[in-house]
Amino acid sequence: MSAPRVAVVDYGLANIRSVVNALNCFEADITIAENGSALADASLIVLPGVGSFDAGMRGLNERGHVEALQRRVIEAGVPYLGICLGMQFLFDGSAEGSAAGLGWVKGRIERFPSGADQPKVPHVGWNEVEIAPSSNLMSAMVSPADFYFVHSYYAPLAHTDAIASGICDYGARFCAALERDNIAAVQFHPEKSQLGGMKLLETFLQVTA
């Protein structure tokens, strides 16, 4: 089997270095896609992201990634892994801003409530994820598995009921991972989650369209 051609989507804002460093440990041909045309011959697409929703969507639009992602992921069925903001972009929009998301998953991203009786926002640190038996991405892992999170916004389970493959509890239960056809996305950072995270990336790299 030849090495997968992995495009890591760069939209100019997020620090994608950690993700690239992690992917570089595997037999894979990694390309940093600075614009949409660089996604054309990728066999796998990874969209990492830290930052704000609106600025991120603006970057994706300006660099032609939105169209290219639509064509490659939705029309051509290329396997996609979204990380952190790369998960939130899949939705219609986010409470963090007013930009339209990719709209591949219905519903909006919400903010963790703040208040004296609420856990601190942002949610930073290791937390347990309950893995659904249906998960392919985390099928090699023992549930619950610990992953590293850094975020203030989350995908509500109400929008992801049928596709949630990982659930985390931070004051309220939220969707930590989702899988639908060729689309997978995680709120946590596999590239910072040690062996568990590397196992997830290894599994994704073995996915074929």
Add this chain to the structure above:
Amino acid sequence: MSRIQKHRLIATLLVHNGDVVQTRRFKPTNNVGSAFTAVDFFNTWTVDEIFVLEISKVDTYLARFEEIVEGLSRRCFVPLTVGGKIRDVERVRTYTRAGADKISLNTAALVRPALIAEIADQFGSQCVVVSIDARRNADMPSGYEAVGDRGKAPSGRDARAWALEAVQLGAGEILLNEVEHDGDKRGYDLDLVRMISDAVSVPVVAMGGVAKWDDLVDGVRQGHAHAVAAGNIFHYTEHSTKKAKEFMAAAGLPVRGATFYKVAMPRRPSYRPF
């Protein structure tokens, strides 16, 4: 309500003039750079985070330090906190570019506290660790004074008041060390750790003086620390971080599970002697 956050075990790496060293009372004692490979520090995979701190007297070795940070970030897939010589936002940017997830600042914040807010504004509080080196001082309201310049420069600031101010300014975490305890193998200064942990609303990382695994447990149980860090002890004990973690779990502390997954990483960068 949320479940209890897991207590983190943090490995601390001190870099002096480009070499990894052990310290005692903030003075480098011996060079463990050559022992780097023997240290399972980076490959037992049980440590939850790594802090790497530059402690040279001069700026001469910063470029080399950045290379070390970059090297670490290529093979350590846990959150990496980087500290040393941070006097402005530009240095923070340099460290994050080299692979830091968080930065740790100390002396410059004592000199100019607004720096904490400047960094938090641009990078978020989750990125800002304020490191406090305290020393017993009966003239201070809390009994401890914050000291700068690697434990040498009294700041005139009460350690507890400084911790509260740092959090107010945007510190997301406090790294706490007591100068006399550093490298002294008598455990953390539990009075200090408890006082600061109980005072602030952000996680406190206890550091300095760990000689046995019990000290880690005491840091959490008696010191109320959220996370426990150690450096020296990890350097010469085989499978040390794994043993430390197992000890914490056996003591009943909620810690991250250390499930071992076999992952083939054929292209993971090999060790590069710095």
